[in-house]
Amino acid sequence: MKVAVIKFPGxxxxxxxxxxxxxxxxxxxxxxxxxxxxxxxxxxxxPGGFSYGDYLxxxxxxxxxxxxxxxxxxxxxxxxxxxxxNGFQVLCESGLLPGALMLNEDERFECQDVxxxxxxxxxxxxxxxxxxxxxxxAHGEGRxxxxxxxxxxxxxxxxxxxxxxxxxxxxxxxxNPNGSLDEIAGILNKKGNVxxxxxxxxxxxxxxxxxxxxxxxxxxLALVSV
Amino acid sequence: xxxxxxxxxxxxxxxxxxxxxxxxxxxxxGFDEVQNARIGKLIELKVENYDxxxxxxxxxxxxxxxxxxxxxxxxxx
Numbered sequence: 001m002k003v004a005v006i007k008f009p010g011x012x013x014x015x016x017x018x019x020x021x022x023x024x025x026x027x028x029x030x031x032x033x034x035x036x037x038x039x040x041x042x043x044x045x046x047p048g049g050f051s052y053g054d055y056l057x058x059x060x061x062x063x064x065x066x067x068x069x070x071x072x073x074x075x076x077x078x079x080x081x082x083x084x085x086n087g088f089q090v091l092c093e094s095g096l097l098p099g100a101l102m103l104n105e106d107e108r109f110e111c112q113d114v115x116x117x118x119x120x121x122x123x124x125x126x127x128x129x130x131x132x133x134x135x136x137x138a139h140g141e142g143r144x145x146x147x148x149x150x151x152x153x154x155x156x157x158x159x160x161x162x163x164x165x166x167x168x169x170x171x172x173x174x175x176n177p178n179g180s181l182d183e184i185a186g187i188l189n190k191k192g193n194v195x196x197x198x199x200x201x202x203x204x205x206x207x208x209x210x211x212x213x214x215x216x217x218x219x220x221l222a223l224v225s226v
Numbered sequence: 227x228x229x230x231x232x233x234x235x236x237x238x239x240x241x242x243x244x245x246x247x248x249x250x251x252x253x254x255x256g257f258d259e260v261q262n263a264r265i266g267k268l269i270e271l272k273v274e275n276y277d278x279x280x281x282x283x284x285x286x287x288x289x290x291x292x293x294x295x296x297x298x299x300x301x302x303x
Contacts, residue, residue, distance in 0.1 A: 056267075057291055064288060093291065100293040107243045145240060146293060179241070 001221050002027035004041040008062040013048035013085065013202065020202035020214065021045065026221055033065040042226040043080040044071055046087030048200060058101060058141045059089030068094055080124055080224055081194045085139055088196035097187055097196045098154060099146035105179025109140040114177055114199055116162040116185055117169055123192030125220045126161050132169040133213040135199035137177060142198040144180040154187060161195055162186040228276035229302040234290045235266035276301065
């Protein structure tokens with residue numbers, strides 16, 4: 001398993017993503033956004049940060065970078081792609097995932113641990129999640145939104161990967177840190193091989209942070225045959 | 227050279243939390259008549275051989291996100 005961690009100008013969780021992948025025993029290398037090939041890689045990690053300074057819209061310019069044509073092709077082949085935080089914004093902007101991420105409802109940058117309920121195990125990324133996960137978030141623009149028809153569609157197609165819940169795993173408005181529609185924290189594409197989420201699983205993989213819950217998500221890569 | 231003035235605005239159905247904050251600041255300053263504020267973007271383009279269809283394409287490909295935004299543009303005389 002060799003993971004491509006895509007670096008855009010302004011990515012700042014690229015080192016965390018690379019470190020987390022290697023910590024979990026996967027090969028991982030950076031791929032610069034201007035590259036056009038993912039040859040030799042088995043998975044893609046779009047890291048968090050503030051690509052292109054969040055100019056225009058978060059993830060807008062990054063989603064049009066040269067490497068994204070290749071990421072799109074890679075995703076269409078059914079291979080694993082994950083985007084965390086800014087990576088999620090890039091996936092939505094690129095059209096690989098539905099919806100958009102807007103300024104948090106309370107206008108604050110939210111930096112805290114949240115609890116996530118996995119809403120479907122019928123995907124590559126969520127098959128191994130068997131408990132409520134505690135994962136950190138750090139974002140100002142993570143309010144997921146989409147139109148009613150899209151919401152019905154992603155509900156019907158089991159594309160909601162994670163919802164914000166209380167520590168006890170209950171749905172409640174108070175557990176939603178950014179005002180996301182339907183308390184959505186992460187979504188999948190129809191095939192289930194592309195996951196975008198605002199929380200940072202790569203920041204929860206070892207004892208340094210005292211939290212291993214991110215492994216439940218990233219460990220999906222261990223089950224992919226390469 | 228043509229100057230194109232392009233307005234990108236959030237769809238009316240969506241909460242504009244930044245606009246809400248601005249409205250509340252204005253109210254705090256005593257401008258009680260302010261009921262609401264919505265913030266958009268103004269993008270001014272200088273283009274050669276202006277072609278309306280090309281500018282529409284720019285909006286669709288990059289400048290506006292159809293999931294959350296509307297756009298309109300005008301040529302500055």
